Amino acid sequence: MAVPFVDLKRFESGFLDRWMEKVSTMSSTASFIGGSEVAKLEVALCERLRVAYTVSCANGTDALQLALRAMGVGAGDVVLVPDVTFWATFEAVVNVGASPVTLDVDPEDGGVDLTSIIRAIDNYAPKAAIIAHLYGWGSTQLKAIRQLCTERGVMLLEDGAQCYGVEYNGNSIYQDALISTTSFYPAKVLGAAGDGGAVFTNNPDLADRVRQLSNHGRTQHYGYASVGWNSRMDSLQAAFVNLSLDHIEQRLASRRQSAEYYRQQLRGLPLRVMDVPEGYVENGYCNVCHLEAPLRAMLEAVLKAEGIGFGNIYPGALSAQPGAEGYIHAAVSNGRAAEYCTTVLNLPLFPYMTADELEAVVAVVKKTLV
Numbered sequence: 001m002a003v004p005f006v007d008l009k010r011f012e013s014g015f016l017d018r019w020m021e022k023v024s025t026m027s028s029t030a031s032f033i034g035g036s037e038v039a040k041l042e043v044a045l046c047e048r049l050r051v052a053y054t055v056s057c058a059n060g061t062d063a064l065q066l067a068l069r070a071m072g073v074g075a076g077d078v079v080l081v082p083d084v085t086f087w088a089t090f091e092a093v094v095n096v097g098a099s100p101v102t103l104d105v106d107p108e109d110g111g112v113d114l115t116s117i118i119r120a121i122d123n124y125a126p127k128a129a130i131i132a133h134l135y136g137w138g139s140t141q142l143k144a145i146r147q148l149c150t151e152r153g154v155m156l157l158e159d160g161a162q163c164y165g166v167e168y169n170g171n172s173i174y175q176d177a178l179i180s181t182t183s184f185y186p187a188k189v190l191g192a193a194g195d196g197g198a199v200f201t202n203n204p205d206l207a208d209r210v211r212q213l214s215n216h217g218r219t220q221h222y223g224y225a226s227v228g229w230n231s232r233m234d235s236l237q238a239a240f241v242n243l244s245l246d247h248i249e250q251r252l253a254s255r256r257q258s259a260e261y262y263r264q265q266l267r268g269l270p271l272r273v274m275d276v277p278e279g280y281v282e283n284g285y286c287n288v289c290h291l292e293a294p295l296r297a298m299l300e301a302v303l304k305a306e307g308i309g310f311g312n313i314y315p316g317a318l319s320a321q322p323g324a325e326g327y328i329h330a331a332v333s334n335g336r337a338a339e340y341c342t343t344v345l346n347l348p349l350f351p352y353m354t355a356d357e358l359e360a361v362v363a364v365v366k367k368t369l370v
């Protein structure tokens with residue numbers, strides 16, 4: 001049985017009809033930019049994530065750049081970034097003119113290694129740091145990292161593109177961040193029908209600056225207080241996300257169940273399915289396994305032959321990317337990131353996977369590794 005890595009087409013019954021209806025009414029009223037759907041989404045996210053301010057924008061990469069700019073990060077500033085994350089986290093730092101210092105990974109949770117942050121703060125006087133909550137949870141050390149950054153005067157930006165629905169100590173993970181972001185890229189947990197993103201904060205000044213920068217630095221129709229750019233979220237995307245919010249709890253439940261199924265079923269094999277760190281409720285964004293590189297290669301070959309999709313999130317450290325050359329100010333490392341990336345493998349995971357699909361994936365993994 002073939003199983004895709006991700007299948008974005010499994011909409012709830014009636015969902016696509018409601019979407020088509022929205023497209024039709026919004027098109028006939030030419031409601032394309034701003035308006036009630038965007039406002040409704042921002043209010044809904046504030047309520048659901050228990051943050052004071054949500055500013056929607058064009059995509060998750062812009063969200064990071066808007067946050068950095070709002071924090072006053074620019075040319076000459078050092079920003080700490082994880083060495084294991086999506087490229088956009090790194091790119092955002094470079095694109096605002098700042099210098100990235102990469103941080104090693106903590107192989108237990110996939111977040112940044114706390115000792116690397118401490119060393120980097122001691123040695124490079126960063127203005128800000130970015131951490132990314134990958135895989136559907138956050139760092140075991142999140143509280144300590146937030147505290148450390150506050151104490152040392154380093155502004156902490158949390159890239160939450162993958163963590164919609166994650167709970168940390170009973171709260172939304174976004175709730176206690178100084179400033180955080182998400183992405184509505186379709187394959188994310190809360191996806192749009194195209195690109196979209198948002199910045200979250202409890203700080204009114206940061207929220208104001210993000211809002212202004214995302215709309216050309218505009219203060220009135222032809223009045224500009226700063227140089228921003230156009231990063232508005234379009235209204236159709238907001239409408240799609242609003243419709244998705246009606247089903248998000250079911251989707252999260254389905255994802256979490258599949259994530260846990262893999263954990264239960266793959267015990268005792270020569271592979272480690274990453275666990276949810278203490279204090280977290282995961283969102284089931286993805287499955288994450290680690291197995292020795294030769295075994296991984298063997299398993300990947302069998303999965304391919306059987307028509308089962310898989311991923312490697314992420315296949316290499318950012319500091320090793322050719323595009324990073326010339327931009328990296330320093331790399332603070334215990335030498336773990338490269339190895340971590342050579343052992344990571346992600347099995348199919350998306351909402352409404354069937355029991356047959358899950359069993360088929362597990363059967364192939366078992367027959368290959370037992």
Ligand SMILES: *Cc1c(COP(=O)(O)O)cnc(C)c1O
Pocket residue numbers: 059060061062085086088089132159161162183184185195196197
């Ligand atoms: C997806 C993602 C982004 C970028 O979001 P876009 O909406 O695609 O620009 C940034 N950071 C992480 C960790 C992501 O997974």
